Amino acid sequence: MLGYAGWRTFSYSNADECYACKRPIHAHSKTVAVANGHARLFCCPACALSQHEQAGKPIQVTQLTSFLNGKALAPENAYVVRGSSVNMCERTHELIEDDKRSADLRYDRCAPSLIAFAQRGEALAFAREHGGEVVAFREAAAAFVK
Numbered sequence: 001m002l003g004y005a006g007w008r009t010f011s012y013s014n015a016d017e018c019y020a021c022k023r024p025i026h027a028h029s030k031t032v033a034v035a036n037g038h039a040r041l042f043c044c045p046a047c048a049l050s051q052h053e054q055a056g057k058p059i060q061v062t063q064l065t066s067f068l069n070g071k072a073l074a075p076e077n078a079y080v081v082r083g084s085s086v087n088m089c090e091r092t093h094e095l096i097e098d099d100k101r102s103a104d105l106r107y108d109r110c111a112p113s114l115i116a117f118a119q120r121g122e123a124l125a126f127a128r129e130h131g132g133e134v135v136a137f138r139e140a141a142a143a144f145v146k
């Protein structure tokens with residue numbers, strides 16, 4: 001496990017790839033979190049918070065990105081829409097392609113999606129159009145802590 005972590009550190013120079021799932025990072029869902037003492041880039045808040053869950057160690061999300069304008073957001077004040085029909089990390093394509101791996105992929109660390117907004121009003125407007133539930137980011141994050 002330690003060797004694996006070292007390899008991840010080495011590969012960090014590729015900033016366009018999610019630290020956890022290796023998916024390309026979408027500019028409007030980029031998430032920064034501190035894992036094992038290092039700031040890491042994640043493809044979306046759900047993926048970063050899943051990292052917490054799987055590693056069993058605390059991970060701290062330090063920056064979110066506004067879905068509307070791609071600007072950095074402080075997690076303390078941000079709102080997210082959870083479980084909408086929009087998922088920047090959608091991998092339906094692969095699910096269909098490879099039946100053997102479907103058991104693994106049924107659990108998608110990026111689903112249900114979390115889409116971040118600076119204002120609650122923005123999140124509510126998004127949820128009206130795409131479904132999902134509006135919650136403060138810290139509430140959404142707390143839901144991942146077991």
Ligand SMILES: [Zn+2]
Binds near residue numbers: 023042043044
């Ligand atoms: Zn990811």
